[in-house]
Amino acid sequence: MATLALSMDLKTYRLDNGATLVIKNREDTEAVAIHVWFRVGSAYEDYHQKGIAHFLEHMLFNGSEKYPYGQLDYVVESLGGNINAGTSKDYTFYHITIAKPYWRQALDVLYQLTQRPLLLQDMVEKEKPIVIEELRRGKDNPTTLLWEEFEKTIYKVSPYRHPIIGYEETIRSFTREMLLEFYRNFYQPKNMYIVVVGSVEPEEVKGAVLETFGKEEGRAVPKVQKLPEPEQLENRKVELQDRRLEKSYWLIGWRAPAIGTKEYYTLLVLDQILGSGRTSLFYREIREKGLVYSISTGDFGRPKDNIFFVYATLEKDKLEHVKAEVFELLKKLTVSLEEEEFEKAKQRLINSTLFSLERVETDSYYIGYSLAVVGLLDYYKFFENNIRSVRKDDLVRMIGDLLSKPYSEVLMVPKR
Amino acid sequence: MRFIIVLLFLLSLSFGGARLREYTLENGVKIILKETHGKGLISGSIFIRSGTHGEKKRGVTNLMAILFTKGTKKHDAYKIASMFEDYGGFVSASASDDYVEISFSTKIEGLREALDVIRSMLSEPLFEDGDLRREKQNTLKALRSRKERGHELAMDRLRQITYRGTSYEYAPLGKEEDLESITREDVVERWKEVLKAKNTVVSLVGDFKVEEVLPLLKDALSELPKGEYAYQVKEADISLSLLERVKREGSQATILCAFDAPAFRGEDYFAFKVLDAVLGDGMTSKLFKELREKKGYAYAVYSTYPTRLGSPRLIAYIGTSPEKKEQAIKDLIEVVKRHEINPEDVELAKNKIIGDFLLAHQTRARQAWYLGFFEVMGFGWRMDLEYTQRIKEVDYQKVRDVRERFLKFHHCVVVEP
Numbered sequence: 064m065a066t067l068a069l070s071m072d073l074k075t076y077r078l079d080n081g082a083t084l085v086i087k088n089r090e091d092t093e094a095v096a097i098h099v100w101f102r103v104g105s106a107y108e109d110y111h112q113k114g115i116a117h118f119l120e121h122m123l124f125n126g127s128e129k130y131p132y133g134q135l136d137y138v139v140e141s142l143g144g145n146i147n148a149g150t151s152k153d154y155t156f157y158h159i160t161i162a163k164p165y166w167r168q169a170l171d172v173l174y175q176l177t178q179r180p181l182l183l184q185d186m187v188e189k190e191k192p193i194v195i196e197e198l199r200r201g202k203d204n205p206t207t208l209l210w211e212e213f214e215k216t217i218y219k220v221s222p223y224r225h226p227i228i229g230y231e232e233t234i235r236s237f238t239r240e241m242l243l244e245f246y247r248n249f250y251q252p253k254n255m256y257i258v259v260v261g262s263v264e265p266e267e268v269k270g271a272v273l274e275t276f277g278k279e280e281g282r283a284v285p286k287v288q289k290l291p292e293p294e295q296l297e298n299r300k301v302e303l304q305d306r307r308l309e310k311s312y313w314l315i316g317w318r319a320p321a322i323g324t325k326e327y328y329t330l331l332v333l334d335q336i337l338g339s340g341r342t343s344l345f346y347r348e349i350r351e352k353g354l355v356y357s358i359s360t361g362d363f364g365r366p367k368d369n370i371f372f373v374y375a376t377l378e379k380d381k382l383e384h385v386k387a388e389v390f391e392l393l394k395k396l397t398v399s400l401e402e403e404e405f406e407k408a409k410q411r412l413i414n415s416t417l418f419s420l421e422r423v424e425t426d427s428y429y430i431g432y433s434l435a436v437v438g439l440l441d442y443y444k445f446f447e448n449n450i451r452s453v454r455k456d457d458l459v460r461m462i463g464d465l466l467s468k469p470y471s472e473v474l475m476v477p478k479r
Numbered sequence: 480m481r482f483i484i485v486l487l488f489l490l491s492l493s494f495g496g497a498r499l500r501e502y503t504l505e506n507g508v509k510i511i512l513k514e515t516h517g518k519g520l521i522s523g524s525i526f527i528r529s530g531t532h533g534e535k536k537r538g539v540t541n542l543m544a545i546l547f548t549k550g551t552k553k554h555d556a557y558k559i560a561s562m563f564e565d566y567g568g569f570v571s572a573s574a575s576d577d578y579v580e581i582s583f584s585t586k587i588e589g590l591r592e593a594l595d596v597i598r599s600m601l602s603e604p605l606f607e608d609g610d611l612r613r614e615k616q617n618t619l620k621a622l623r624s625r626k627e628r629g630h631e632l633a634m635d636r637l638r639q640i641t642y643r644g645t646s647y648e649y650a651p652l653g654k655e656e657d658l659e660s661i662t663r664e665d666v667v668e669r670w671k672e673v674l675k676a677k678n679t680v681v682s683l684v685g686d687f688k689v690e691e692v693l694p695l696l697k698d699a700l701s702e703l704p705k706g707e708y709a710y711q712v713k714e715a716d717i718s719l720s721l722l723e724r725v726k727r728e729g730s731q732a733t734i735l736c737a738f739d740a741p742a743f744r745g746e747d748y749f750a751f752k753v754l755d756a757v758l759g760d761g762m763t764s765k766l767f768k769e770l771r772e773k774k775g776y777a778y779a780v781y782s783t784y785p786t787r788l789g790s791p792r793l794i795a796y797i798g799t800s801p802e803k804k805e806q807a808i809k810d811l812i813e814v815v816k817r818h819e820i821n822p823e824d825v826e827l828a829k830n831k832i833i834g835d836f837l838l839a840h841q842t843r844a845r846q847a848w849y850l851g852f853f854e855v856m857g858f859g860w861r862m863d864l865e866y867t868q869r870i871k872e873v874d875y876q877k878v879r880d881v882r883e884r885f886l887k888f889h890h891c892v893v894v895e896p
Contacts, residue, residue, distance in 0.1 A: 091516065091517050092841060093837070094837075094838055094841055124762075133763075133768075133772075136761070136762035136763050137763050137827070140761050140762065140763045140827060140830065140831045140834075141763075141826075141827050141830050141831075142830065142834065143830045143831065143833050143834015143835070143837065143838075144834055144838075145834070145835070145838060146762075160838055161834070161838075162834065162837060162838075189772070189775065191775075192775035192776075193771060193772075193775055193777070193778055194778070195800075196731070196775070196776070196777050196778040196798070196799060196800060197778035197779075199730040199731045199800055200730075200731050200777075200778050200779060200798050202729075202730040202731075203628075203629055203729040203730045203731040203733075203798070204627075204628055204629075205627055306728050307626065307627050307727065307728055307729065308624075308627055309620065309623040309624045309626060309627060310620055310623075310624055340560060340564045340569065341548070341556070341557075341559075341560035341564065342557060342560045342561045342564045342565075347556075347557060351556065351613070353612075353613045353616065356617050356620050356621070407561075407565060410565065411564050411565055411566075411567060412567075413567070414565075414566050414567025414568075414586065415564075415567035415568075416567070417518060417520060417567055417586075418520060418567055418568065418584055418842075418844075421520070421841055421842040421843065422841045422842060423841065
C-alpha cells in the first residue's frame with residue numbers, strides 16, 4: 064500500500080510547449096532532487112554520431128548564457144549541492160540534489176544547462192581528450208569489454224549493439240555543428256521531462272518552471288526509428304581471453320518483455336526469485352554450493368528488445384555444471400515453486416522499493432525513468448499493484464518460454 | 480569576485496527528526512538510538528572496534544565477519560537472510576581496517592525477529608567447516624582478482640609501501656599465504672578475542688519509540704562477554720618520497736599517491752578535511768580543474784583523506800593514457816603540494832563538505848552508520864551533530880597552516896602497461 068500512498072502526492076502538468084512536469088511533495092525530507100530527462104540516448108544516433116549523446120552531455124557542463132564555463136559547478140557546490148548527469152542508450156538526464164532552501168537556484172542551473180548552453184568550438188576540443196580518457200578508463204577494466212561483447216553478440220541490427228561512449232574515431236570527429244544539430248533535435252520541450260521531489264510547494268515550483276523551461280518554444284521532435292532486432296533463431300556463444308583475468312566471467316541472456324508491458328512485472332518477480340539477495344534461488348543453490356564466486360540476474364529495462372541475463376564469476380571448468388544447474392533450477396521452478404514462496408518474493412520486491420525511496424534522488428529517478436523511457440507515469444504509480452497482480456501461472460509460462468528460446472552467451476577466461 | 484553564500488541555513492537542517500538517546504548496558508555495550516518518522520523503516524549498524532589490528536593470520540577477521548551470516552545455533556543462512564529480506568531490507572557483515580561492521584535494515588514489524596538473529600549471530604555463530612572452506616576459496620579468489628583492475632592493484636601495492644609494518648599493510652581481505660592456513664580454531668579464537676562488550680557500539684535509527692526498542696536491544700546484546708579487546712595501533716612514518724612502478728596490460732596508467740597527513744584526533748583534522756576537499760573533491764577542486772579541465776589528462780581525478788586510527792594519509796588518484804603519465808604524476812604532486820589556494824576556495828570547500836554530509840544523511844542506514852562510526856572511532860557519536868559546525872569553524876589560515884606542516888612527502892604507485 065505504501066508505494067500507492069506515496070504516489071498520491073504526485074502533481075503532473077503538461078506545459079503549453081509540450082514539456083512534462085511532475086512534482087512530488089514530500090514532508091519527510093530536507094533534501095530536494097530536481098531531474099531533467101530527455102528521451103534520447105546513444106540508440107538515437109546514426110552511424111557517424113556514435114558517442115554524440117554522451118559527448119553532448121559533457122558539453123552542456125561547459126558554459127551557458129548565464130553561467131559561463133566553470134560557474135555552474137561553482138554555484139551548485141557552493142550551495143552544498145550535488146550535480147551530475149547520465150547518458151544511457153534510451154535516455155539522458157541531468158540532476159541536482161540540494162538542501163530545500165536552494166531548489167530555485169538549482170532549477171535555474173538545470174534550465175540554463177539544458178536549454179541555454181553555449182556549445183563553443185574551443186570547448187568541443189577541450190572535451191575530446193577527457194571523453195577519450197573516459198573511454199580508455201572503461202576499456203582498462205575487463206568487465207567493460209565483457210558487457211560490450213555481450214550486447215554485440217545479442218544485437219545484430221539494433222543500435223543497442225554499440226557502446227554508449229562511442230569510438231575514439233567518432234569522438235575525434237565531432238564538431239560544433241554536429242552537436243548543435245543533435246542538440247536542437249532532441250533537447251527541447253516536447254522531449255523533456257522535469258521532475259522535482261522533496262519538501263516543496265508544488266505551486267511555487269510550477270511557477271518557477273513556467274518562468275524558465277516554460278518559456279522555451281515547443282517544436283516537433285524528429286521521429287527516430289530505432290531498428291528492431293530480428294528474432295534470434297540460434298544459440299550464440301563467444302569466448303574471449305584476457306591476460307589480466309584471474310577467474311572467468313560468464314553472461315547468458317534471452318530476449319525478454321519490454322519495460323512497461325504486463326509481462327515485464329512477471330519478469331521482475333522471476334528476477335527476484337532467481338537472483339535478488341541471499342534468499343534467492345541461485346545464491347542458495349549455486350553460490351552457496353561453491354560452484355561460482357558470484358551469481359546475479361537482471362534485465363536492461365529497455366522499452367523494446369529487452370534482455371534478461373544471468374551473470375556469474377567462476378572457474379572455467381565448472382561452467383558446464385553451472386549452466387546445467389541454471390537450466391535445471393529453472394525447470395524445477397515450474398513444478399515445485401510453492402505459492403507461499405512466490406508471494407513472499409513479491410512482497411520482498413515491494414518492500415525493497417520503500418527503502419530505495421528514502422533518497423529523493425532515487426525517487427526522482429524512478430519517476431523520470433517512467434516518463435522518459437517507459438512513456439507512462441503509470442509504471443511508477445501502479446508499480447506495487449502490478450507486482451501484486453502477477454500470478455504463479457504467469458511465471459511458470461514465462462520460464463517455459465525462456466527455456467524454449469535461443470540464448471546468447473559470452474565467456475571471458477584468463478589467458479595463460 | 481564571486482560571492483560565497485554562507486550556509487547558515489544548512490547548519491540547522493537535520494534529517495528524519497530528532498530524538499537521540501544513548502545507553503550503556505551493564506556489560507559495556509554502547510547503544511545509540513535515533514527516532515525518525517516515516518513508514519516503519521529501521522536501519523542499524525553494529526561496530527566492533529578491532530578491524531585487522533592484532534590479527535595473527537591476515538584475513539581472519541574478515542572471514543569471521545562473513546561467517547556470522549552463514550549460520551548460527553538457532554538459524555541457518557537462509558533464515559538469517561530472510562528475516563531481513565522478507566521486509567525489503569538486508570543484513571551484511573564485513574571487516575574494515577579499524578572495525579568489524581554488521582549493518583541491516585528491516586521494517587518495524589520485523590525488528591524483534593531481526594534482533595534475535597543478530598543476538599544469535601554474535602553470540603552463537605557456528606563457523607562451520609564447509610562454509611569456512613568455501614568462503615576461504617572465495618576470498619582467495621577475490622584477493623587474486625584484485626589484479627584484474629588497475630585501481631585495486633595500485634591500492635594494494637600502495638598499502639604495502641606506505642603502511643609497511645602496520646596492520647594496514649594488507650587489505651582486510653588478508654594475505655594469500657595466511658588465508659590458506661586459516662582453520663576453524665583460528666576463527667573461533669579471533670571471535671573470542673574481539674567480540675567484547677566494550678568494543679561494541681550499536682546504532683539504530685528508525686520509525687520507533689526508544690522505550691519500545693530498548694528492551695529488545697538489551698535482550699540481544701546483554702549476552703556479549705564483558706571486557707575489552709585492547710590493541711596497539713602501529714604507526715608508519717612517511718619521511719621519504721618514493722615512486723614504484725608496476726606492470727599490467729591495459730589502456731590506461733593508474734596513479735595513486737599517498738601524502739603525509741595529520742592524525743584524526745585534534746584540531747588539524749577538520750582543517751585538513753577542508754584542504755582535501757579544496758584539492759580533490761568535486762568539479763570545483765584543484766585537481767579536477769587543473770588536471771582534467773586544463774590539461775585533459777583524465778576523466779577521473781580526485782583525492783581522499785580516509786579517517787583511520789593510525790598512519791594518516793591523503794591519497795590522490797588519476798587514471799590517464801600511458802603517453803601522458805609522466806607529466807601527470809609530476810603535475811598531480813605539484814597541485815597537491817603547491818598549487819595556490821585562496822580564501823574563496825576554502826569557503827567553497829567547506830560548503831561542499833557540509834552539503835555532502837547532510838545529503839548523505841537521507842537514509843536511515845547512513846544515519847546509523849555515521850552515529851556508530853563516530854563513536855567507534857573515538858570521536859563520540861555527538862560528532863554527528865557537531866561535524867558541520869567544526870567544518871564551518873575552519874578558516875583560511877588554518878588550512879594554510881596544515882598544508883605547510885603536512886604534504887611534505889609522497890609515496891606513489893604507477894600501474895602501467
